Amino acid sequence: MRTAVVAALGSKTGSVEQQLERRRRIGARWFYWVAGVSLVNTVVALAGQHWRFIVGLGATQLANGLAARTGHGWAPAILLDLLLIGGFVLLGYLALQRQHWAFPVGIGVYALDGLIFAAARHWVGLAFHVFVLIMICKGFQAARQLDRSSTHA
Numbered sequence: 001m002r003t004a005v006v007a008a009l010g011s012k013t014g015s016v017e018q019q020l021e022r023r024r025r026i027g028a029r030w031f032y033w034v035a036g037v038s039l040v041n042t043v044v045a046l047a048g049q050h051w052r053f054i055v056g057l058g059a060t061q062l063a064n065g066l067a068a069r070t071g072h073g074w075a076p077a078i079l080l081d082l083l084l085i086g087g088f089v090l091l092g093y094l095a096l097q098r099q100h101w102a103f104p105v106g107i108g109v110y111a112l113d114g115l116i117f118a119a120a121r122h123w124v125g126l127a128f129h130v131f132v133l134i135m136i137c138k139g140f141q142a143a144r145q146l147d148r149s150s151t152h153a
Helices: 002-046 058-070 074-096 102-119 123-152
Strands: none
Touching: 002 058, 002 074, 002 102, 002 123, 058 074, 058 102, 074 102, 102 123
């Protein structure tokens, strides 16, 4: 009887840890989504198109828009795009590798980026930024809970 109770408790703990691990990974993967969508936005801007995904980085959209309007300055815009997109890919990779500091760094950068949408009064873009920030925060919260449970084990 006691063995069955211990086994049941152990499987429940395992499932909680599995859920936390899943949430951590989902949160970390949002950095890849932001990077990927921002890359698509950059390619679309370079092709001269005028549509964009709103989940992408506002800084890259702003830089690309300025470059397109002025007719020059694409090199600095592309350099900024690659730096930010590469940074988000790196943050996603590091967060998946359990470098939990990557979460708050990415949260801070993406929150600052959301201010571009707020300043432009682009409420839908701002709302999507808030949604993505919530998802990344949930991943960070799960990572911290996993750390606490592994130190108490």
